[in-house]
Amino acid sequence: MDAKSEVLLRQYDYLSGRVLLINAPTDQLFAEFGESVQPFFWTWNFNDYHYFQNQTAPVHFGADFPEGEFDQAVIFVPKSKELLNYVLHNVAAHLQTGSSVFLVGEKKGGVERAAKQLQPYGKALKLDSARHCQLWQLTLDCSVEKKALADWAQRYTVATPKGDLQICALPGVFSQNRLDIGTAVFLPYLSQVPSGKIADFGCGAGIISAYLAKLNPDNRIFALDVDAFALASTQMTFEHNQLNPQQLEIKAVSGIEDAPLFLHAIVSNPPFHQGIQTDYDASEKLCKTARRHLKSGGELWIVANRFLNYPLLIEQSFGQCTVKADQQGFKVLFASTQKNVKEV
Structure with missing residues (x-):
């Protein structure tokens, strides 16, 4: 299993309800969720989309935010800083104030830099650091308008x-x-x-x-x-x-x-x-x-x-x-x- 998924699962008890997993790795993460978590995947990579479909996981492919309501979101850090800004804004625009947003990524992939991008949206706390990865929790305390x-x-x-x-x-x-x-x-x-x-x-x-x-x-x-x-x-x-x-x-x-x-x-x-x-x-x-x-x-x-x-x-x-x-x-x-x- 991908190290980022392993670190997320170490803090599994923080997850609950309908959880949107964004840019998730193609591994066995979907099979690890119990009844307390209803996972939904969002990817913009067509190969990853097919992978999640083959796992019978609920998945959305596209540049636009998925339809539906979500209690929490987990963002796997993308390569692009600008893309992370887009994702964070959309998550903040669609989730309710007080919701938890988790950010997970590799140290060599810039997770520490990415964690700084959480600051405009609320208080961020580092939950875990293992497998050369970090997991952060953001509590949304602001509302932002949706942008086209x-x-x-x-x-x-x-x-x-x-x-x-x-x-x-x-x-x-x-x-x-x-x-x-x-x-x-x-x-x-x-x-x-x-x-x-x-x-x-x-x-x-x-x-x-x-x-x-x-x-x-x-x-x-x-x-x-x-x-x-x-x-x-x-x-x-x-x-x-x-x-x-x-x-x-x-x-x-x-x-x-x-x-x-x-x-x-x-x-x-x-x-x-x-x-x-x-x-x-x-x-x-x-x-x-x-x-x-x-x-x-x-x-x-x-x-x-x-x-x-x-x-x-x-x-x-x-x-x-x-x-x-x-x-x-x-x-x-x-x-x-x-x-x-x-x-x-």
């Missing part, structure tokens, strides 16, 4: 050859405050992507999806991501730029295996975190299996850090991989399926 999801988005402008794009990025979404270097290197090459049915794998705030829609009104973009906040951000970016909503289809995915078939192109600035090997899995699978989602003559376009072995993986699947650019530590990679002469 769009009010939490950071907005910035990206200049493109087709005019400026206004980007909307919600808390926790990659490159929330400014254009990242990889996408900046990638954008000039997107005009070479064939028109038609295009998947943006790991769509993030929707920069690539929006630009592809702006390039050609006939493009149909499938914005794919595991993260609900990314999908909501892409939707907001399209709306903010007044792009044709019929060009966009938002789809939560576990990986590239959930992408549509017979695509004209797949484009991606794939997600990864240096030093955490498991986070490379989705990107490596994209390189290895994207071909089966492309029509004959379909194309794969990826921007990736120079040190990654993606060119080799792409070559093993497609037979070739062309480096279109090598700039500022990033490579733009291209591959194409073999055209079928019988195909019109």
Whole structure:
């Protein structure tokens, strides 16, 4: 079992009633609750959502706060400080004054820093410190007004050859405050992507999806991501730029295996975190299996850090991989399926 769950269970007697567990690890925690606790899970990770569903746990997937009433909440510290601010505000807006909110996280994951974010909402007390984790209890003593999801988005402008794009990025979404270097290197090459049915794998705030829609009104973009906040951000970016909503289809995915078939192109600035090997899995699978989602003559376009072995993986699947650019530590990679002469 995850160490954070173990620390929470050490103080199980503090839990009671209908408890909302937010960003919980995918372990056996659900099976440990007795009759005095009715757990309900909230996750924005589509893989975690499926895990809890398979456990027959009541679970909500999305960027918005779950419907219903809750007596308590347990927040497992997310990576993003801004995302924790969003979660705390929503918990305070939905739970009654006097309710207990628990914060649990690893020391190396910033739980001590996160505990300071509890201060505006009431008195916080450290309940436990074990397994390199900490558990804090907050007693809500204030009421805050609910805020629309769009009010939490950071907005910035990206200049493109087709005019400026206004980007909307919600808390926790990659490159929330400014254009990242990889996408900046990638954008000039997107005009070479064939028109038609295009998947943006790991769509993030929707920069690539929006630009592809702006390039050609006939493009149909499938914005794919595991993260609900990314999908909501892409939707907001399209709306903010007044792009044709019929060009966009938002789809939560576990990986590239959930992408549509017979695509004209797949484009991606794939997600990864240096030093955490498991986070490379989705990107490596994209390189290895994207071909089966492309029509004959379909194309794969990826921007990736120079040190990654993606060119080799792409070559093993497609037979070739062309480096279109090598700039500022990033490579733009291209591959194409073999055209079928019988195909019109």
